[in-house]
Amino acid sequence: MATEAGGADGAPARRAPAFVGRARERAALLGAARTRPSVVLIEGEAGIGKSRLVSEAVAELRRDGVCVLTGNCHPLREPLAFGPVVDALRGAGRRLPHDAELGLSPEVLGVLLPEPGRPSSGLTSAPGHGASRHLVAQGVRRILEAIGPAVMVVEDAHWADEATQELLLVLGRDLPADTALVVTYRSETASRSGTLFGAAFRRPPGTTGAEIALGRLAATDLREMARSVLGEEAPPELLRTLVQRSEGLPLVMEEDLITLGWQLSDTGLGVPRSLREVFAERLDRLPPDAVALVNAAAVLAVPAGRDVLSACAELAPEAAGNALLAALAASVLREYGPDSYGFAHVLGRQAQYETLPPPVRHQLHGRVLSVLRSRPEPPLVQIAHHARALGDSDAWLRDAMAAADQAVVVGDQGTAATLLHDVLEEPALPAALHARAALALARIAWDSIEYSRTISTLRRIVADPGLPTAARGEIRLDLGLVLLNQAADPSGEAEIERAVEELEGRRPAQAARAMSLLAVMETSRFSAAEQRAWLDRAQETLAGSPDRAAHASVAANRLTVLAAQGRPEAAGLLAGLPRSDDDLAVVRHTARALANAAEIGICLGQDGRAAEQTEEAIALARRHHAPALVVHCRSYQLLLSWFAGQWEGWDGRYAAFRAEFVDEPLAVDDLLATVEGTTAVARGLLGRAVERFGRVLARDSARMNINAMGAAAGLARIQSARGDTEAAWSTVSDYLPLLPRKEEWVYAWDLVPAAVAIALERGDRDTATVLTENHEAGIAGRDAPGAVAEQHLCRGLLAREEHAESAAREFDRAGLQWSGIGRPYHAALAAEQAARVMIETKPAEAVRLLTELAAVHDRLGATSDAARCRHLLRGLGRDRRVSPGRAGYGSQLSPREHEVAQLLADGATNKDIAAALFLSPRTVEQHVAKVLRKLGTNREGMRGGMP
Known part of the structure; x- marks a missing residue:
């Protein structure tokens, strides 16, 4: 908290509370941030001091000449994919080179560095989709490389939209060499998956970092904090009360000290018993206009500009300006950015909101709603929130659907999914709106991290007998894909088969897609003859359709089936698939066909051809923004290297692959695990x-x-x-x-x-x-x-x-x-x-x-x-292994002892070693004893690698 010279109401000057009790955490944060590339995760409950810790470290990093970029996540952020990261990049300022030097497309620049005249949309697909997210991730990385050394701070990541979660995950796995990523979050309100980024994060080799969990401060630290403001002569009774009331949370101590700052001469003040009372005391010292402005900010719930705050508080411009100054001086509100003001602490906003009488709160929600609707670009998520708070179900449903549509357009799938789930859980939802919301959710389900809730919702939806058949079929198709691709649930096959029945004759392109998907299933559900029949039906269903992407999908799946059966004609068909096309989806299907052919080629022993197909698939996938295929192809490269005899270091490469893609099906791929076995x-x-x-x-x-x-x-x-x-x-x-x-x-x-x-x-x-x-x-x-x-x-x-x-x-x-x-x-x-x-x-x-x-x-x-x-x-009496002679190996391991040592490092027992090396148990005992003696360790010390 910044030092202030005096409040707008004439309050006496007061010092900022000292930074106490976090010396070790501060050293860990600075050490990691200076040993780049690094990822630092700071976890703690609300009010524990995460932001203060970061601000202390940031000040020192800036003195080092490091560019520190900060973005904040908010609970009611409007649809803006990668919003906190975009906010952070705005702080790059003059360090940014010219656009041309960055080498980024205008579309990606429009997403990451929006400016007047620069396109803010128009990516090949919505930014939230995998392909464009990949482009954006590359763009962020390139910007950070250009301005390095850099530290990017993302605060309150538990409120991050799903696109931002995935961007941070991808960025953390591949940081520029001179960049640190610092993320603060509350574990108790992190994603439902139980992970900060919606998927498990493991630092890749070469990336350092720290995981800092902030606990509550000790009483001695809190007393030091209080004395730093109140002085060494602070009454012991007052210190004791402050420490007890804070319960170890530095935020509560800070709030109390601010309140006490207005009347330190009155030691009989009586310390409030709750944070709500702290804010009530503070607001009692503010002029009425400032209180009205603060109340409006409490109902708005997110940072807003002065014009919005003054309109919601019904204040004239001059009065609003004075009110804002008073609220800022009292540290009730703070500046989040240019003309953006909100509560200094989330607990303060919550406390103030809850003190408002229901009629006042209701009136303010209505006023805020009216103001937001009148904006040139209405913030639809906030509008939906306030409509719901007013109890207007019809308006809320209408606004929530509009907000969800907007979120999909800009690629903010997480916000869209949250809104759609809320809509679908509304009692007595009209049938038409139910179907529309369900279809919208199904269409983005494939790109969702937290798929368990989506599966549950989609299952409930398809069971609704009132849902139109065609809509049910499309939803069921996406349900089947989520089950198979994300939950690894084989029941997805049956769902796709049922979807065919519901789509055929109603939505031909979707029906053909479902049919061709069934044809390439690797299970025994369908015989080869049935697979061919599915493909023929798909082809007939698409006859005359102008949907070129659907035709390309069916062609790729037909080729996959032929390749899996070793049909010689598959190679010629693959060569004939388009490598360029105005419709990128067509080329992506070619890339998918190449990747499938490579995997099958490995299974058939076509290793040289499979290696070429893998390289071509990677090139096409990268050129046409299909990052998931790149992951598949990397697994094929691992397989091919093993088959080619490149075993040295293979276990480590496989372990790194699994760690990088721990939540991807490929991380536990059957073929890779078989090779490992x-x-x-x-x-x-x-x-x-x-x-x-x-x-x-x-x-x-x-x-x-x-x-x-x-x-x-x-x-x-x-x-x-x-x-x-x-x-x-x-x-x-x-x-x-x-x-x-x-x-x-x-x-x-x-x-x-x-x-x-x-x-x-x-x-x-x-x-x-x-x-x-x-x-x-x-x-x-x-x-x-x-x-x-x-x-x-x-x-x-x-x-x-x-x-x-x-x-x-x-x-x-x-x-x-x-x-x-x-x-x-x-x-x-x-x-x-x-x-x-x-x-x-x-x-x-x-x-x-x-x-x-x-x-x-x-x-x-x-x-x-x-x-x-x-x-x-x-x-046969002919083991020609070279002997060292009478002198033996001394303190060095013999070849046999080296073999024993390697097996010990892998956790083998004496019985395992005897069987592996065709030795007697007694001989193994002697070898093990010599190995341990020469290496100066024991069995436990051998586990995981030779010393």
């Missing part, structure tokens, strides 16, 4: 592998998803290795029916080879033979290099017992096929099968091959696989 098997961490595979299968409890096949195969192989052949067979047989039903024998995730091997272990050669033959027929004429390698593996397994040379040739062909694809680990596993069958017929060749394979596994980091090869070599 396979890596664990290669390293002998079977417990971890079972957990990873189990995680995938648990999400697919109905055994319907084609992308869970690899996890089923991995778990079954572990069960088989442990001697539980029946459990292994049960695991793979759950997924085998998917292959003929979806005509996706081409998927090369080890399911068929694993099933053939397990069937042979069970003594069921007939089943193994039939599986191999069906697989061969299923991949005939298909573009599926990985499936060809797996067919050779199956043939080798069948021939292994009776025709060793034939089996060796098949395994060798499988290895060569995998090598040609570019998968060294798969090639090594196939070559090991060949070496095993050559042990009896060509032992020298087997020794050479096993020696090479052990080295390959060493390079990859496949510890257990390398140990298995050396175990076979020891059985």
Whole structure:
């Protein structure tokens, strides 16, 4: 609070309360803000001193020459996507370079730096939609880079609109190098999801920061605060009363000290018992016009200009000016920005509002409503709020819908969703308005962070028998998409199927969209023939439609189905899709088709082509503003790097990916988790592998998803290795029916080879033979290099017992096929099968091959696989691992001890290590003891990494 020379009513001068009890928090904030890039989160209840802490740090940062930008969130902010951030950027002033130097489009500049003559709208899609939010996030980042060093402060983020929440989340994950982001909020009124930004936030590598939780001040700090204003001679009884009344909240202490500042000579004042009384005392000292202005501000609830305040208080301009000066001098109101004034503290506004008698409050709401309606650009959210406060349901519904429409136009989906939820919860809502509000909510549901409330509302709406059928179908379609994409709820498929019935014949484009969506579902709900039928129906439904985006959507989905079945014509169709078009939605569907083809290509072993498709999809997605596709493609790049043998650091890259997109479905993607489990098997961490595979299968409890096949195969192989052949067979047989039903024998995730091997272990050669033959027929004429390698593996397994040379040739062909694809680990596993069958017929060749394979596994980091090869070599008397000689390794770890150390760091038990490295328990005990002694630690100290 600034030092003041005296109030407008002649009050004596008083000092600002000292900043007390926050030295550690201030140091943490300054340290983080100076170690950029950084994100600082400051949490605390109302009145705890968040803003004061920030202001103290900001003053010092500005002395350092740092540009500090501040934006405030308000509970009744008008629809303005990214409003608090836009407010903050206005403070950049002369640090901002010319528009051209920023390299931003006029549309993005119009959103972030609105000025007369500069377009404030006109983005390709509403700013609240994902594509344009991505553009805006890039724009904010570029501005911050240009003015750095910079600190952006966003106050009261618990009131942030959803677009701002997402912008802060994206910005926090990718801050410019010389920028700090400081966010204050109240946890008790944060988003319903329980997270500040509507989604979990994790700092990316290289970004520092702090999380500061402010608690209530101690009595000693509060007494020091009081003495800083009242002087050292303040009566102990008064200090005790002030401390007790504050209950640790510095805001209450400040308010009391301001009140006492008017009559410090009267120590018998009697301290008020509530903040309401504090404000009543303060207002008693103000002239009537100032009280009228304060009352108007309390009812307005958000900062307003002098003209609005004076009109609401019915004051002449000169009287309003004097009243405003008095309210500011008394620290009842404060300046928020140029010609923007509101209560100094939210608790003060609430206290003053609640002291107004109901008739006065009602009269003021009516006056405020009249003033706001007369504005050149009426603030619709505020108008709706005051209409509701007056009990005018019809006006409130009309105004709330208008405000929601405006919010959608400017991209403020959070405000729109809040208003629409409120409208839909209104009793006796007219049917036409119910349908309109429901449709509006459904159309923005896909872009909502807090989807649980939306799902509940949409479910209730579609159950209403009075809703028009076509409207119900469109709402149900969006409900299905939210269930599938955001809640990972498979019941979304059934909702989309029902939506087709309700839309067909009424809204063709929407019906076709729903049909083509059902065609690309990865579950077993529809067979391949049914998928083709859905696509044909979609095409027929769209016949003659001018909706080019709908045609592009259906074409992309048709191509996806063909690619998933390994149809050779898919590549030509993909090449023919448009890479440029006046309608950006058309090109986005091409980008989606490329991304889908890349994921499928990885599953089919088309790794080189998939890498090219991924790069092209990323380029198109970035050029045409489809950031979600970029996330998908980044997951494909992770998969491809693993298959290519780039295992070093892969676990860290995957962990960083999951942390960055913790609430995205891809963060726990089945294919990535399967690869993680396979890596664990290669390293002998079977417990971890079972957990990873189990995680995938648990999400697919109905055994319907084609992308869970690899996890089923991995778990079954572990069960088989442990001697539980029946459990292994049960695991793979759950997924085998998917292959003929979806005509996706081409998927090369080890399911068929694993099933053939397990069937042979069970003594069921007939089943193994039939599986191999069906697989061969299923991949005939298909573009599926990985499936060809797996067919050779199956043939080798069948021939292994009776025709060793034939089996060796098949395994060798499988290895060569995998090598040609570019998968060294798969090639090594196939070559090991060949070496095993050559042990009896060509032992020298087997020794050479096993020696090479052990080295390959060493390079990859496949510890257990390398140990298995050396175990076979020891059985042949030919383990050629280099010995250091008689001197040994001294204090250094031997190669074997290094392997043991790595397993210990991964949490392996002695039993796990023995199984992974093919050693006896006694030998493992000796190795573990030596490792711990040499490293000077214990088992607990090894967890999480080698010291």
